[in-house]
Amino acid sequence: MEIEKKRLAEDEAREKNWRRWGPYLSERQWGTVREDYSANGDSWSAFPHDHARSRAYRWGEDGLQGWSDRQCRLCFAPALWNGQDDILKERLFGLAGPEGNHGEDVKECYYYLDSTPTHSYTKALYKYPQAKFPYIQLRDENKSRSRNEGELELADTGIFNDGRYFDVVQEVAKRSPQDILWRITVTNHGPEASEIHVLPQLWFRNTWKWGNEYEEPRHKPLIQREKDGLIADHDLLGTFRFFAETSAETKGPVPWLFTENETNYPRIFKTKGPSPYVKDAFHRYLIEGLETVVNPSEKGTKAAAHFKLMIPPGESVTICCRLHEEGEDNGLAGLDQFEETFAERLAEANDFYQAIIPDNLSHAEELICRQGYAGLLWTKQFFYYVIKDWLEGDRDGPPPPRERLKGRNSDWQHFFARDILSMPDKWEYPWFAAWDTAFHMIPFAAVDPSFAKHQLLLLLREWYMHPNGQLPAYEWNFSDVNPPVHAWAVWRVYKIADAKGHRDLDFLERCFQKLLVNFTWWVNRKDVEGRHVFGGGFLGLDNIGVFDRSHCLPSGSILHQADGTAWMGSYCLTMLSIALELAPTRPPYEDIASKFLEHFISITDAMNSLGGNGLWDEEDGFYYDNLIVGQDKPIPLKIRSLVGLLPMIAVTVIKQKTIDSLPGFRKRMDWFLANRPELLKYINVRKAVGQKNPGRVLLAIPPEDRFIKTLSRLLDPNEFLSDYGIRSLSKAHGDKPFVFSHDGQSNTVSYVPGESDTAMFGGNSNWRGPIWFPTNFLIIEALERYHYYYGDTLKVEYPTGSGNIANLREVAIDLCDRLISLFVPDENGNRPCFGEAHRYGEVDHWKDLVLFHEYFHGETGEGLGASHQTGWTALVVRLVRERREKLTSENNEWD
Template sequence: MTREHERLDEDLSRGKNWKRWGPYLSERQWGTVREDYSEFGNSWGEFPHDHARRRAYRWGEDGLQGWCDRQCRLCFAPALWNEKDTILKERLFGLGGNEGNHGEDVKECYYYLDSTPTHSYTKALYKYPQAKFPYTEIREKNALLGREGPELELADMGMFDNGRYFDVVQEVAKRSPEDILWRITVTNHGPDPAPIHVLPTLWFRNVWKWGSERETPLRKPSIALHGDHVFASHETLGDYLFYADSPDFDDDEEWLFTDNETDYPAIYNFGGPSEYVKDAFHKLLIQGDREAVSPLPMGTKATPHFHFMVAPGASVTVRCRLHSTLANNDIHGLEQFEETFTERIAESDAFYSEVIPKGLSHEENLICRQGYAGLLWTKQFYHYVIEDWLKGDSDGPPPPEARLKGRNSDWGHFFARDILSMPDKWEYPWFAAWDSAFHMIPFATVDPDFAKDQLLLLLREWYMHPNGQLPAYEWNFSDVNPPVHAWAVWRVYKIADPKGQRDLLFLERAFQKLLMNFTWWVNRKDMEGRHVFGGGFLGLDNIGVFDRSHALPDGGKLHQADGTAWMASYCLLMLAMSLELAAEKPAYEDIASKFFEHFVSITDAINSLGGTGLWDDTDGFYYDQLIINHDDPVPLRIRSLVGLLPMCAVTVLKQTTIESLPGFRKRMDWFLSSRPELLKYINVRRHTGDKKSALCLLAIPSEAQLRKTLQRMLDPKEFLSEFGIRSLSKAHEEEPFVFEHGGTTNEVAYTPGESNTDMFGGNSNWRGPIWFPTNFLIVEALERYHHFYGDSFKIEYPTGSGVQKTLKEVAIDICDRLISLFTPDKNGYRPCFGEAHRYTDVPHWQELLLFHEYFHAETGEGLGASHQTGWTSLVVRLVRERREKLCHKTL
C-alpha cells in the first residue's frame, strides 16, 4: 500500500481530514446562474467578466488554478501582471454565448498536470503572454465570425510567437492535512528579459455581506500582518498563518491589504460598506493608486507583492505556506520546504505506478496521468440554495416578481454546499447529472469512495426532487438528462472493490433512491402507458430536427428511440442490481421480476408497437416517430446516435444466477408462459452443452436487427470515423434530412465539427462529432454481445472491406481509434490539437494534453469546452480495459 493509499484510508475513517483542502476553487464564478439576479435570467449579461474583479460573489469564488477549503471560506490563488495588461490576471477570461461564434469559450492556455486523490500533491501550468492581453480585440473579432468558421484563439493572434510568454507552474504539497505548501515557478521562454509581478493572494469568501441567516458569521473574519507572516482568523475554519518569500527576490516583500467587498462606486456609482475593495490591488499596480489599498496591515484579502525581471530561459520561484496554528508540525516558516515537495512528488509517482496498469507505452501513461489529473482538478466547491437565491438577500433589493416563477423556481428544496465533480470549471462550472455519472467510472479506480459518495449525493433529498427527478444541470434543473445514474452506480459497484468484497450497502442505498427516479420516468415520460418514451432532449442537444425539449409542431408528441432505449437500459440495470441484492436478501427477487417484465414490455413496444415499432427494416435502423393531430406516426429518418442507442440496451445473465433465485425464476417462467409471444426477446445460448454454462441474452435488437445496425455503424461512409463512432451518419452530408410542416422547413445535415446552429446556445454539436460517453457505451455493448455470441458471431469490419471480425475485435479497434486522438500520428502530431503544431514542434508545449468536450469526426481536433476532462477522461478507462480485459490475445 502506497502512502497515498494510506492517506485515503485515513480520510475515509475520519482519522485525518486530508481532503479538507484542495483545488476546489472554480475557474469562473462570474456569468453563472447562481450570480444572476436579473429578471429574465441573462446570466452572462448580469455578471460579465468586466465586473468580476470588482464585485464580491454571492455563492462562490474563482481564481487562477486556485485552492480553498471544502466550504470555500479561505482561498488562495495568484494574481499576475506583465506590465502591459489593462487588468491584473486573477482569473481566466473567455467569451459568453453571444460574444463568440460557437457559444461559451475560454480564451486561455492552461493544463492540469498532476494530482493525487487527497491532493497531497498537485501541479498545474498556465501560459501567460508577455504581450498585452487582447481582451477587447478577441471579443470584437470573434463576434464578427460566422458559425461556419473556427474560433479565434490567442495563438491565432500571435500571443505565443517567438516564445514570448511565461510558463507559470503552480504546485501544492500538503505536509499534513492543515499544513499546505505552495510553490509558484515562473519561466521566461522569450528571447528578451521580461517583467512580471507575482501576487500570491489569500482571501476570505464574503459571507458577511448578504445577511443570510444560514451563513452570516457572528464576527467578520480577518487577515492581519504579524511580523514576517499574516494571521488569518475565521470563526468556523479556525486560525491560520500564511508565509511567503522568494529566493529570487532581493528586497523585502511588500504586503498589501484590502477587503473582499464590491467596488460600489465603480459598479453602481454610490458608496459601499468599505472604501478598500476587491479590485484594490488592480488599482494600485495598474493605475498607481496607492490610496486604494488599506493603510492598515489588515483586511479580508491580502498578498505579498513580488516583482521580477526574468532573463531569457530563466525561472523565478515564489514559496508560500499556509498552516493552521494547531498544525505547525514543529516547523517554523518555510523550513523543509523543498524536502516536502520532493517527498510528495515521489509519493504521487508511487501511487500512480500502482493505479495505472503495468506495461503501457509512454504515450498511454501520459494519457492516464494527465487524464486523472484533470479529473481531480475539476472537483469544485458548489454552493446553491434555491430558496435563498429566489427570495434574495436582506441587504439588497427584492428580486423581480418574474424570478419567483422562472428558472428552477420549482426546486425550492434544493440545497447544495458540496465538493462536486464538474464537467469543466470554466465553461461548465456547475454539475450536470449525466456528465457526473460518466466521471465516476474513471474516478472509481483512482478514488472509489469519492465516486460512491458523489453518486449517492445526487440521490439525496436535498438534490433529488420530491417527485423523484434528478436535477439536470444549473441552467435548468427540470430539463431531462439521460437516466445513466443507475449505470454509473452498477459500474462503480463492480470497479471499486474486488469481487467478494463489494459494497452491498452502497448498492442498496443507491437502489432505493433509483426506484423513485425510475418511477418518475415511467409516470412522466410514458404518458400513454405504452412503454415508448419521449424524454425531451436527453442531453444530445441539437441532434434532432427540432429542439426536443420544447413544444413540438402543432402540439405533436415524439416517440423517441433513444428515450425508449435509455429506459430499457435502466430496466436492465435495476434488474442486475436487484439480482445482486437478492443473493443476500430474497425480498429483492420480487422487484427483479418486475424489471424483467418491464424490460420485455419496452422491447416489445420499440420493436412492435403499431406493427413495426420504431424499427425500420428496410433501412435497418431505429428512428424517432412524430405524431401530429393523431395521424399516423411520421418516422424522422435521421441516422444518428438516436438509432444506435437501442443496441446498447443489452445484458447477459448467467443461467446459474437465475437458477439460484427460485422466486425470481418462478415469476419469470409464469410471465413468459402467460405471454408466449414475448419469448422471442429472450435468447439462451449454451457454449458447451452444459446447462450450467448457459447464458441468457436480454437485448432490444434481435440478432438480425443487430447485424443490420452494425452494418450501418461500422460503415466509414456512415458512422465509422478514423477516431471512433460519429454522432450522425456521414450519409447526411450529401443527403440532409429535411422536415417540412406548416410552412416551416427544418434540416439536419452532417456537421463533423463545431455547431452551425443556435440550438442550445450553439456551444455543442451532436450532428457528426465524436463524443466519448456514447462511444464508451457502444464499446461496452459490443463486449456484452461478444460475451454471449462468442467468436462464432462475425461482422464485416469495416463495412465494405470484406474482412470478417468478432465483436471483441471490433470493440478493441474502436478503443484504439478513440485513444489515437491523443497519441502522435505518423507525422508526429496529436489529432486532438488539429493544426496547432506548437504542441509537437515547440519543446515547452510538448506532452501537454487537453481533454475536450468532443472531437471533429474527420480530423480528430478537440472542440467545445477545452477542459471537459470529466467524461472525456473515459479514455483512461479505455486504455485500462484494452490492456486488462479486452485484448488477451490481440496485443
C-alpha cells in the same frame, strides 16, 4: 500500503481530514446562474467578466488554478501582471455565450498536470503572454465571425510567437491535512529578460455581507500582518498563518497589500459602498498606480505579497508559500523543509499511480492517463446554491425582482447544495450536470472509489432529487431531462471500486432505493400514453434532432423517441442486474427483479412491434424517432444518428446459474414467459456446453437480425465509423441532408463534423457529426456484452465493405484504439486532438501537454467545444486500461 492510499483510508475513517483543502475554486464564477439576480435570467449580462474583478460574489469564488477549503471560506490563488495588460490577471478570460460564434469559450492556455486523490500533491500550468493580452481582439473578432467559421483562439493572435510568454507552474504539497505548501515557478521562454509581477493572494469569501444563517461567522474574518507573514482568523475555520518568499533577489522587503473582499460600489453601481478598500484594489494599485486604495493599516479580508521580478531569458524564479493552521505547525518554522516535502509528495504520487496505471503502456499512453486523472481531480469544485434563498433574496440585501419567483428553477425550492462536486469543465460548465457526473465517476472509481460513491449518492439525496423523483439536470435548468444513466454509473462503480468478494452491497442498496423513485418518475412523466415508448425531451443530445425535442414539436404532436425508449430499456436492465446482485442476501429483491424483467420485455416489444414495426424502419434497417400528429400515421424522422444506435446499448447477459440460484425469480420468469409466449422472441438462451461455456440468457432491445443490420451501419466508414471513433450523425447526411416540412416550415439536419452551425441550445455544442466519448463508451461496452454471449459464433464485416471479418470483441478493441489515437502523437509528434496547432508537436514546452475536449471533429479528430471537459472525456483513461487488460487476458467474460 502506498502512502496516498493510507491517506484515503484515514480520511474515509474520519481520522484525518485530508480532503479538507483542495483545488476547489471555480475557474469562472461570473456569468453563472447563481450570481444572476436579474429579472430576465440573462446570466452573462447580469454578471459579466468586466464586473468580476470589482464585485463580491454571493455563492462562491474563482481564481487562477486556485485552492480553498471544502466550504470555500479561505482561498488562495496567484494574481499576475506583465506590465502591459489593462487587467490584473486574477482569473481566466473567455467569451460569454452571446460573444462567441459558437457560444461561450475560454480563451486561455492552461493545463492540469498532476494530482493525487487527497490533493496531497497537485501541479498545474498557466501560459501567460508577455505582450498585452488581446481581450478586445478576441471578443470582437469572434463575435463578428459566422457559425461556419472557425474560432479565433489566443494562440492564433501570434501572442506566443518567439516564446514570448511565461510558464507559470503551480504546485501544492500537503505536509499534513492543514499544513499546505505552495510553490509558484515562473519561467521566461522569451528571447529577452522580461518583467512580471506575481501576487500570491489569500482571501476570505464574503460570507458576512448577506445575513446568511447557514454560515455567517460571529465576527467578520480578518487577515493582518504579523512579523514575517500573515495571520488569518475565522470563527469557524480557525486561525491560519501564511508565509511567502522568493528565490530571486529583491530590493528591500517584499511589500504586503491589504484590502477587503467587498464590491467596488462606485464603479459597479455608481453608489457609495461600505468600505474604501474593495475587491479590485490590487488591480488599481498596480495598473492605475493608486496607492491609497490599499489599506495602510495592513489588515482586511484579502491580502497578497507583491513580488516584482525581472526574469532573464530561459530562466526561472520560484516563489514559496506556506499556509498552515496555527496549531498544525509540525514543529517547523516558516518555510523549513519546503523542497524536501515536495520531493516526498511527488514520489508518493508516483508510487500511487504506478499501482493504478498499467506498466506496459507507451509514454504517450502514460501521459494520457496521468493528465486525464489530473484533470478529473482538478475539476472538483465547491458548488453552493440554495434555491429558496436565491429566489427570495438575502436578509440584508434588496429583494430580487418578483419575476424570478416564477422563473428558472423556481419549482426546485427544496434544493440545497453546499458541496464539493465533480464538474464537467470549471470554466465553461462550472456547475454539475447529472449525466456528466455519471460518466465522470467511471474513471474516478479507480483512483478514489469513496468519492465516486459519494457523488452518485449525493445526487439521489432529498436535498438534490426533486420530491417527485426527478434528478436535477444542470444549473441552467434543473427541470430539463438528462439521459437516465445514473443507475448504470452506480452499477459500474460498484463493480470497479471493489474487488469481487468485497463489494459494497450497502452502497448498491442505498442507491437502488432512491433509483426506484427516479425510475417511477420517468415512467409516470415520460411515457405519456402508457405504451412503454418514451419521449423524454432532448435527453442531453442537444441539437441532434430536426427541432428542439423538449419544446419545439409541431402543434398538438408527441414524439416517440428511439433514444428515450432505449435509455429506459437500459435503465430497466441495470435495475434488474442490481436486484439480482442484491437478491442472494436480500430475498425481497427477487420480486423486484421480476418487475424489471417484465418491464424491459414490454419496452422491447413496444420498440419493435408497436403499430407494426415499432420504431424500426424495415426499409432502412434502422431505428428512428416517430412523430405522432393527431390520429395520422406516425411520421418516421429518418435521421440516421445516435438516436437509432442507442437501442443496441440496452443489452445484458444473465448467467443461467444466477437464475437457477433464485427460485422465486426463476418461477415468476417461467410463469411470465409461459403466459406471454409472443414475447419469447426477445429472450435468447445459450445452453451450457462444458464448464467454459455456461448457460447464458441474452436480453437486448434489438433482435439479432436488427442488431446485425444496425451494426453494419455503425461500422460503415461512409456512415458512423470514423478513424477516431463513432460519429454522432451518419456521414451520409453530408450528401443527403434530412429535411422535415410541416405547416409551411422546413427544418434541415445535415452532417456537420465540427463546430455547430445552428444556434439551437446556444450553439455551444454539436451532436450532428462529431465524436463524443460518453456514447462511444456505451457502444463499446455493449459490444463487449454481445460478445460475451455470442463469442465467435457472431462475426461481422469490419469495417463494413472491407471484406475483413472480426468478432465483436475485436471490434470493441479497435474502437478503443481509434478513440485513444486522438491523444497519441503521430510520426511528426502531432496529436489529432490539437488539429493544426503544431506547437504541441514542435515546441519543447508544449509537447507533453494534453487536453481533453468536450467532443472531436468527425473527420480530423480535432478537439472542439469546452477545452477542459476532462470529466466524461477522461473515459479514455478507462479505455486505455481496459484495452490492455483485454489484450492480455484470456478471460472474455464481461463483468
